[in-house]
Amino acid sequence: MEYRTLGRTGLSVSVMGWGAGGPARLGQRDNINTESESVDLLLEGFDAGVNFVDTAEVYGTEDIVGKAIQQRDRDKFVISTKKSTRKEKFTPEGTIQSLEDSLWRLQTDYIDIYHIHGLRHDDYDYCLNEIVPVLNKMREQGKIRYIGVTEAFNSDLNHDMLQRALQDDIWDVMMIGFNFLNQSARETVLQPCIEKNIGTLIMFAVRRALSRPEKLSEAINTLIDSGEIDSADIDLSAPLMEVVENSDAVSLPDLAYRFCREEAGTHVILSGTSNPKHLRDNIASFKRDILADATIEQLKHIFRNVRSVTGE
Ligand SMILES: NC(=O)c1ccc[n+]([C@@H]2O[C@H](COP(=O)([O-])OP(=O)(O)OC[C@H]3O[C@@H](n4cnc5c(N)ncnc54)[C@H](OP(=O)(O)O)[C@@H]3O)[C@@H](O)[C@H]2O)c1
Numbered sequence: 001m002e003y004r005t006l007g008r009t010g011l012s013v014s015v016m017g018w019g020a021g022g023p024a025r026l027g028q029r030d031n032i033n034t035e036s037e038s039v040d041l042l043l044e045g046f047d048a049g050v051n052f053v054d055t056a057e058v059y060g061t062e063d064i065v066g067k068a069i070q071q072r073d074r075d076k077f078v079i080s081t082k083k084s085t086r087k088e089k090f091t092p093e094g095t096i097q098s099l100e101d102s103l104w105r106l107q108t109d110y111i112d113i114y115h116i117h118g119l120r121h122d123d124y125d126y127c128l129n130e131i132v133p134v135l136n137k138m139r140e141q142g143k144i145r146y147i148g149v150t151e152a153f154n155s156d157l158n159h160d161m162l163q164r165a166l167q168d169d170i171w172d173v174m175m176i177g178f179n180f181l182n183q184s185a186r187e188t189v190l191q192p193c194i195e196k197n198i199g200t201l202i203m204f205a206v207r208r209a210l211s212r213p214e215k216l217s218e219a220i221n222t223l224i225d226s227g228e229i230d231s232a233d234i235d236l237s238a239p240l241m242e243v244v245e246n247s248d249a250v251s252l253p254d255l256a257y258r259f260c261r262e263e264a265g266t267h268v269i270l271s272g273t274s275n276p277k278h279l280r281d282n283i284a285s286f287k288r289d290i291l292a293d294a295t296i297e298q299l300k301h302i303f304r305n306v307r308s309v310t311g312e
Contacts, residue, residue: 001049001286004267007199009146009172011078011112015261016286017052017201018045019272020061023208027274028061035064041279042068046077048283052268054175054201055106056082056117057098062105070107079106080173080201082117082150083131090123092134099138113173113199114138115148121161132170146172146199153177153204153310159188166192173199178266179311180259180299181209181219190265202260202269209311210256216240219309226308233302247295248288253278257285259299 002015020026026041027033033041042053042065055065062081069077083098084090103109114135116127138144149171151162165171166189174193178185182204193200209219220239223229235242240252249255260269271282 001283003051006078006173006267007193008197009113009199011146011199013052013078013199013268014050014286015267015269016045016050016257016283017054017080017268017270018042018050019203019270020053020055020065021059022203022270022272024272024274025059026061026064026272028059028064030274032274035067038064038274039068039071041273041276043071044276045279045283046072050283051076052078052080054080054270056084056115057102058082058084058086058117062102066105066107074108078112079108080113080115080148081106081111082115084117085119085123085127090126090131092130095131095134096138099143103143110142111144113146113148114144115150115173115175117150118152119149119161119165120152121156121164124161124164128168128170148173148175148199148201150175150201150203151177154312157182157184157307157310159185162189166196166198169196171198173201175201175203175270177204177310178202178260178263179204179207179210179256181223181303181311182306182309183263183300183303184307186263186265190263194265200265200267202263202266204311205260205269205271206253206256207311209309210252213239213252216252219311222309223303223306228306228308229302243295243298247291249291249295250285251281253282254285254288255291255295255299257282258288258291259296261286262290262296
């Protein structure tokens with residue numbers, strides 16, 4: 001497993017990060033896994049070298065992450081969790097309570113990266129003035145090591161909130177929606193993060209469109225209709241399969257993870273699953289060689305104008 005420095009935090013993190021949310025939620029969303037099966041899945045990833053795990057108060061997986069970490073050496077892992085921005089509890093008092101609850105569920109006395117979750121551009125100034133001072137206080141108390149913010153990619157395709165957040169010297173880490181279908185964060189977020197040495201976590205690397213063929217066909221048809229991609233660039237009977245076949249990628253998710261891994265400015269690529277076989281396949285992807293330049297350039301070219309889909 002490759003390890004990278006997470007920007008100005010200086011933390012050494014595995015390029016593959018465990019995502020305990022997303023469509024899978026470790027198999028808890030649709031009751032695919034029992035709690036102990038989800039704990040075992042996490043541990044298998046940890047034992048393969050993944051030292052980064054992302055969860056959130058709203059995922060319902062913090063306690064599972066806590067149970068897995070208890071079975072390993074806490075200090076060797078980077079735990080990332082998030083404060084919900086749902087209206088009623090997005091207050092200074094609510095933030096203190098949320099953090100205490102997360103610490104309890106995670107069975108730890110510190111969180112490495114505490115994020116504001118899916119912050120909307122309209123709520124940014126409120127967050128800056130009312131919530132960030134609370135986060136700074138909790139950092140002084142040693143309950144948080146670094147402060148992060150995650151975007152609501154499905155409703156903020158232009159990365160407006162993160163572009164605003166980049167103007168303030170507050171955020172140590174940003175979680176960014178990026179994949180080869182929608183590479184719009186490259187100039188607007190990733191490049192400034194490099195310049196400011198901000199740690200980056202990539203979400204949506206695979207999501208649904210790059211893990212389910214029917215979702216990919218849906219996304220490709222939308223993009224042809226909107227004129228964002230050229231139908232001449234794609235074999236519509238089996239979208240992108242020829243890119244996979246002409247490269248050393250073994251599958252679409254493999255291609256998708258390895259594309260993100262090579263993107264300048266990316267540190268941790270988040271990967272979530274409910275399925276032990278998918279976990280093993282994904283670990284193998286992160287251990288494979290880098291993709292050929294020609295493959296990366298082909299994907300950059302096909303999707304260069306895409307702005308309207310996230311891969312959802
Ligand atoms: N705003 C935010 O803060 C925010 C939003 C979204 C996500 N996140 C974070 O980012 C993490 C990653 O989320 P994501 O949205 O990128 O999705 P994800 O959690 O990585 O989900 C990937 C999807 O692809 C499937 N999959 C994974 N590996 C596969 C493989 N090898 N073959 C076939 N299918 C595969 C999974 O289904 P199976 O269970 O069948 O494998 C799952 O449905 C989340 O877990 C969460 O921690 C944060």
